[in-house]
Amino acid sequence: MFKRPSDIPFARDTSAWFLPWMVMLMVFFAGLTTAGTLSLNSMLSRWSRSISGSLTVQVIPIEEDGRINKRKTQQEMEDVLDILRKTAGIASAKALTDSQMKNLLKPWLGESFLLEDLPMPHLIDVQLLPDAEVDLEMLRTLLAQKTPNASLDVHKLWLGKLIKLVRTLDFLASALLSMVIVTTSVIVIYVTCSSLAVHKPVIELLHQTGAHDGYISKQYAQRTALLASVGAIVGFLGVLPIIYLLSSVASEVQGGLLSEARFDAASWGLLCLVPVLAVVLSTLTAYWTVQKTLRRML
Amino acid sequence: MAEPYVIEFDNVGLRYGQGTEVLKDVSFALPAGSFHFLTGESGAGKTSLLSLLYLARSPTRGSVKLFGKAVQSIARDDLPEVRRKIGVVFQDFRLLDHLSAIDNAALPLRVAGYPEAEIQKRVTELLMWVGLGAHLNARPPTLSGGQKQSVAIARAVINRPQLLLADEPTGNMDDKSAARLMRLFVELNKRGTTVVIATHNEGLIRTFPYPRIHLVNGRLSIYPVGYSPDQAYLKTEADYV
Ligand SMILES: Nc1ncnc2c1ncn2[C@@H]1O[C@H](COP(=O)(O)OP(=O)(O)OP(=O)(O)O)[C@@H](O)[C@H]1O
Ligand SMILES: [Mg+2]
Numbered sequence: 144m145f146k147r148p149s150d151i152p153f154a155r156d157t158s159a160w161f162l163p164w165m166v167m168l169m170v171f172f173a174g175l176t177t178a179g180t181l182s183l184n185s186m187l188s189r190w191s192r193s194i195s196g197s198l199t200v201q202v203i204p205i206e207e208d209g210r211i212n213k214r215k216t217q218q219e220m221e222d223v224l225d226i227l228r229k230t231a232g233i234a235s236a237k238a239l240t241d242s243q244m245k246n247l248l249k250p251w252l253g254e255s256f257l258l259e260d261l262p263m264p265h266l267i268d269v270q271l272l273p274d275a276e277v278d279l280e281m282l283r284t285l286l287a288q289k290t291p292n293a294s295l296d297v298h299k300l301w302l303g304k305l306i307k308l309v310r311t312l313d314f315l316a317s318a319l320l321s322m323v324i325v326t327t328s329v330i331v332i333y334v335t336c337s338s339l340a341v342h343k344p345v346i347e348l349l350h351q352t353g354a355h356d357g358y359i360s361k362q363y364a365q366r367t368a369l370l371a372s373v374g375a376i377v378g379f380l381g382v383l384p385i386i387y388l389l390s391s392v393a394s395e396v397q398g399g400l401l402s403e404a405r406f407d408a409a410s411w412g413l414l415c416l417v418p419v420l421a422v423v424l425s426t427l428t429a430y431w432t433v434q435k436t437l438r439r440m441l
Numbered sequence: 442m443a444e445p446y447v448i449e450f451d452n453v454g455l456r457y458g459q460g461t462e463v464l465k466d467v468s469f470a471l472p473a474g475s476f477h478f479l480t481g482e483s484g485a486g487k488t489s490l491l492s493l494l495y496l497a498r499s500p501t502r503g504s505v506k507l508f509g510k511a512v513q514s515i516a517r518d519d520l521p522e523v524r525r526k527i528g529v530v531f532q533d534f535r536l537l538d539h540l541s542a543i544d545n546a547a548l549p550l551r552v553a554g555y556p557e558a559e560i561q562k563r564v565t566e567l568l569m570w571v572g573l574g575a576h577l578n579a580r581p582p583t584l585s586g587g588q589k590q591s592v593a594i595a596r597a598v599i600n601r602p603q604l605l606l607a608d609e610p611t612g613n614m615d616d617k618s619a620a621r622l623m624r625l626f627v628e629l630n631k632r633g634t635t636v637v638i639a640t641h642n643e644g645l646i647r648t649f650p651y652p653r654i655h656l657v658n659g660r661l662s663i664y665p666v667g668y669s670p671d672q673a674y675l676k677t678e679a680d681y682v
């Protein structure tokens with residue numbers, strides 16, 4: 144036996160067909176926004192994890208009469224390392240070896256070049272103790288006084304600006320999501336109210352035969368859940384190829400910032416919540432709208 | 442512990458909007474288990490009176506008591522329970538066109554949450570009894586006037602109501618079918634249901650010996666069995682039968 148038709152002839156209300164389309168669009172936009180926000184934030188947290196524990200000090204080679212004075216430069220390097228190792232909160236300070244430097248420069252200069260020919264700054268990688276509070280300002284002044292060719296590259300400074308940017312984007316995303324939620328609710332309320340008006344005689348008859356409001360609201364909730372699910376599934380499926388496209392573009396940008404924008408299991412979980420929440424929101428809104436409207440009937 | 446009166450009207454008046462009163466100073470009481478015809482010319486106010494009884498409207502003045510309770514004092518949340526005790530056959534049937542005969546007649550059981558198996562059994566039995574065995578799955582638009590009326594009657598009695606209100610329940614039927622459905626009402630009445638039937642059919646009134654409530658221009662009088670309001674009225678009705 145096929146399923147019994149519902150007591151309310153929903154098939155006849157034309158405005159209801161508009162609901163799955165709107166839910167589809169809403170889930171699509173909300174899905175994209177969520178995916179974008181999640182990958183930006185995961186990128187940020189990867190960076191800050193890898194960056195906050197470290198500093199770089201660069202020492203510019205000391206030139207005399209147009210030539211690099213290797214001995215003096217080497218001495219300055221030793222001084223800097225000395226200062227760093229005496230600073231509280233620093234776990235280790237190591238000058239990058241020539242081969243490490245070569246590796247860093249390879250993408251720009253190719254295989255065959257001589258490091259000695261280049262006036263490249265020497266780099267010192269500084270690892271901080273976990274949770275250490277290093278007084279970076281003091282360290283900077285100390286280095287400036289004792290070793291004028293050395294400078295402290297504090298990733299934290301520009302990371303802070305980046306964090307600000309991402310936070311602003313987060314805020315915009317949540318504003319967009321709130322708008323999507325409000326729009327969806329308004330559409331559901333509109334569709335439900337117009338359907339209630341169309342089916343007023345049927346609803347009066349159901350009341351007359353002894354139906355509680357809940358009996359009618361439940362049918363509306365079920366109907367809305369069905370329509371919203373169709374829209375939510377299609378809208379969600381629409382988001383997937385875009386995420387795939389973006390992440391494959393991102394992973395092609397080797398070593399770039401974007402490659403850190405990975406989409407992990409937790410992010411997928413959150414993204415899957417979007418269509419589920421859209422259906423739950425629509426269903427509850429429809430139920431509530433019917434309850435409210437019926438209260439005003441005899 | 443049945444209430445002595447199922448229906449009590451005290452000085453009831455009803456008007457639609459700003460119009461004149463269609464019911465005026467109506468006072469009467471019907472004891473539990475009684476059976477009455479409700480008569481009166483077209484426009485006399487029969488449907489209006491019944492609509493007060495099935496709680497579709499409230500009186501403009503006076504008081505209506507159902508099952509011993511003033512209807513104005515019934516909380517909205519309690520209305521469904523009261524309505525489940527009342528079966529109504531509407532003059533215009535009010536069947537749901539998209540549902541089969543079975544599903545239409547099953548409505549009062551469905552809204553009351555009966556198990557599906559019991560619903561199927563009871564509704565099928567009743568529809569067979571009213572002569573719709575061959576049309577269980579037919580939709581109302583494909584049924585004749587009399588068949589629709591039978592579905593409407595089945596829906597009204599399926600939940601064994603304490604009060605049955607029927608508005609011209611046999612208007613679209615041949616005399617044989619009408620008498621058959623009347624016997625259904627009589628049977629229900631024997632089991633305690635209070636019955637009020639609005640009708641123009643003097644033949645039925647003569648065949649079934651029950652008192653009548655008569656409305657003239659919104660004013661009401663009750664006539665015992667065998668008495669009729671006036672000859673002129675009877676004459677025109679006799680032509681109709
Ligand atoms: N919804 C309404 N709005 C305004 N006036 C109405 C409404 N329903 C009925 N009336 C008026 O109330 C009066 C009584 O109507 P009612 O339907 O109660 O008569 P009736 O006795 O049932 O007639 P019939 O035998 O033709 O069914 C009529 O004059 C009618 O015009
Ligand atoms: Mg009438």
